[in-house]
Amino acid sequence: MTQTITVIRGDGIGPEIMDATLHVLDTMDVGLQYEFADAGLVALEKHGELLPQATMDSIRKNRIALKSPLTTPVGEGFSSINVELRKRFDLYANVRPAKSFPNTKSRFPTGVDLITVRENTEGAYIGEGQTVSEDGEVAMLTQKVTRRGSERIVRYAFDLARKTGRKKVTVVHKANILKSTSGLFLKTARAVATEYPDIECNEMIVDNTCMQLVMRPEQFDIIVTTNLFGDIISDLCAGLVGGLGLAPGANIGTDAAIFEAVHGTAPDIAGQGKANPCALLLGAAQMLDHLGQPEKASRLRAAIIATLEAKDSLTPDLGGSGNTMSFAKAIAGRI
Ligand code: NAI
Numbered sequence: 001m002t003q004t005i006t007v008i009r010g011d012g013i014g015p016e017i018m019d020a021t022l023h024v025l026d027t028m029d030v031g032l033q034y035e036f037a038d039a040g041l042v043a044l045e046k047h048g049e050l051l052p053q054a055t056m057d058s059i060r061k062n063r064i065a066l067k068s069p070l071t072t073p074v075g076e077g078f079s080s081i082n083v084e085l086r087k088r089f090d091l092y093a094n095v096r097p098a099k100s101f102p103n104t105k106s107r108f109p110t111g112v113d114l115i116t117v118r119e120n121t122e123g124a125y126i127g128e129g130q131t132v133s134e135d136g137e138v139a140m141l142t143q144k145v146t147r148r149g150s151e152r153i154v155r156y157a158f159d160l161a162r163k164t165g166r167k168k169v170t171v172v173h174k175a176n177i178l179k180s181t182s183g184l185f186l187k188t189a190r191a192v193a194t195e196y197p198d199i200e201c202n203e204m205i206v207d208n209t210c211m212q213l214v215m216r217p218e219q220f221d222i223i224v225t226t227n228l229f230g231d232i233i234s235d236l237c238a239g240l241v242g243g244l245g246l247a248p249g250a251n252i253g254t255d256a257a258i259f260e261a262v263h264g265t266a267p268d269i270a271g272q273g274k275a276n277p278c279a280l281l282l283g284a285a286q287m288l289d290h291l292g293q294p295e296k297a298s299r300l301r302a303a304i305i306a307t308l309e310a311k312d313s314l315t316p317d318l319g320g321s322g323n324t325m326s327f328a329k330a331i332a333g334r335i
């Protein structure tokens with residue numbers, strides 16, 4: 001069966017890593033057809049809008065998008081196109097795996113295999129109700145956490161544990177201080193956890209979590225947390241295992257899902273063929289899992305690992321002298 005996906009090539013290094021990723025997918029017999037759509041700076045230049053209606057319609061129709069990083073120009077409407085996409089499609093679950101890979105100059109070349117499940121639609125991160133007093137002395141924002149939002153993200157984390165054979169969910173919070181917002185999240189998480197007696201559940205305060213992640217990351221399996229904590233923790237986790245060039249992310253809702261690399265458009269290396277395509281490739285692997293093709297997703301991940309192990313055509317960020325497409329071809333050759 002053929003599945004059409006929306007493909008957003010994006011800005012900066014976006015087109016380079018997308019071409020590399022599609023090259024690998026094309027060697028895999030995954031039954032995908034691509035519908036290309038624009039967003040970001042390239043869309044502003046071509047269509048006069050950062051997020052054209054045609055792109056929204058394409059994602060709504062196909063329900064699956066593979067997206068390269070986008071530039072949100074300062075002072076052009078949205079604070080972030082990515083946040084806007086999450087809001088418009090109610091992509092409530094941000095799922096970011098962090099796994100040790102060989103030959104990545106990382107602090108933990110082995111032992112880390114965890115997933116951060118971050119609530120993606122509420123909390124301080126979305127910046128609701130931001131004001132600054134006239135004299136510029138006082139700044140405020142509203143932080144809203146709901147039982148519904150907490151329940152669905154915690155449920156997502158436990159369901160993911162069951163689906164992927166993982167054993168433990170750690171609920172990360174700051175309920176000792178933020179008794180209302182973090183308190184509601186924790187209380188809701190405890191209630192949901194009782195429905196999953198087969199999955200171990202523990203609780204950890206966010207500051208301690210950061211220290212534990214740096215010292216003993218192997219103790220974590222799935223972390224579930226609110227939006228802002230998840231934003232910070234997932235980057236910390238990417239740093240444990242070799243940086244942004246290897247960090248994928250999925251934004252998942254009931255009606256649509258968008259798969260991407262966590263990193264940005266890397267303007268400093270754009271157009272030079274230096275970009276590491278692995279983060280977007282790993283995002284594509286998450287997409288294959290989501291599309292019910294886990295064996296293909298595993299093959300893709302295994303080919304990436306084998307290419308890293310062989311140090312074949314690695315990009316400069318990994319200490320190699322290959323380029324984006326030669327690296328992708330080396331991966332494709334191992335599938
Ligand atoms: P960045 O992630 O683009 O770059 C940070 C550093 O990491 C740079 O030195 C860059 O060269 C390097 N890097 C990033 N991805 C790499 C890759 N695949 N291979 C090798 N090196 C890589 O972050 P920065 O500089 O803060 O943001 C640049 C632009 O990207 C901004 O306009 C920002 O708004 C946008 N951005 C977009 C995101 C998205 O669309 N998902 C996420 C983050 C930032």
